[in-house]
Amino acid sequence: MNRTPRTLNRVLLGLIGLLFFVFGTHLVLVCLVPAYAAWVASGLSSADAALLALVDDTRSPGRDASWLWLGVAVLAVVVLVLLIVWALVQGRGRVTLFSREAVREGEGRGVVELSASVPEQLLRQALSQRPDVLRVGISAWDQPGEAAGLRIKLQPRAGADPLRLVEDVDALVRTLDERLGARGPVVLELVSGARSRLAPVERVR
């Protein structure tokens, strides 16, 4: 439900993977296959000569260094910053506002805002008292609809009936829709964890 740029992730991971793959293949082939080494040798040496000429032409006055090196350093830093931005946009999209609605009442008008903690607290209260639920985690996420999306993460006790839990939460969310007057997508996740492995098994239903 988050705003992770999934297509971008796949495309960039694929490109980086391809780069590593090609370079690794080149290293292996050039060391093990003489025919391949001979085949790439002429291309590499002409590239080497062109690069040397370029470095010679761009020599900064009074120094044995081309200013191209500075360009390489700057480029590395720019790409580095872009990479960090890419890592930081992963998993964004959590919100604290559940819904926002303009209301007209006679002459006056105003805005009704529901904080995300409203559905969160209501659901948590209803769910944390159940004996077959060990842990409740609820978060709100930005969605295009009339209300934020809710993610309900439950850790059921081992042996709890999944469908029963799902049906109860389903009914609970319907009631919540009625009470709050705004509906957003709701994802219910039944997850396992250390507590569900260690806590005693549910026996009585």
Next chain:
Amino acid sequence: MSKPPVDLEAINARVRRRELRTGRSGLVVTVVVLLVVLLGYVGLEAGTRAVDHTPWLIKPDAAWEWLVGLPGTAQVRVGAVVAGVLLLMLGAGLLYAALAPGRRAVSELPATRVIALVEHDVLAQALVRGAQLAAGVGSEQVRIGVDGHGVSVSVRPTSGVPVDADAVRAAVVAELERNGLDSATPVTVHLASTGVVGQ
């Protein structure tokens, strides 16, 4: 302020599609950390070269010469080959991550309002009781694994008490059906050849 009305069904379809697959964000963070270290080093070395300072570890010119002069410049050829193989495998792994569907280990249960996802581990735990009652053994004698392809049950019978594998399979299928899952899911039952004493 009012957002344009968007159909909840359309939103749900999109959310469902996203929730059933991984977004690869963990891998992205790992790769970024790796590349930041690599690029940070390249930038540092290029910067010191630009002001004609003594190189930190390797002079970039020398590194380029080494690369162009391969295989002759490789002092330890095995080292270069091993490095190449490691890079190749890393690249293949990233390519796989980019192209594979990346399904999460969850099943969807039927629900009318919410999108209900159950981790396969949770589902396996829920199936234990049915299998255990059908086999007539304790819950520690039953091990259940669920994956995208089906359910595998392994039972260690109590010594001297036979276990009916078909009854166990039927019980697990019934339990799957009761939870609203496809009853055509293949269920394999494996009975251990050695029994458990003292149950």
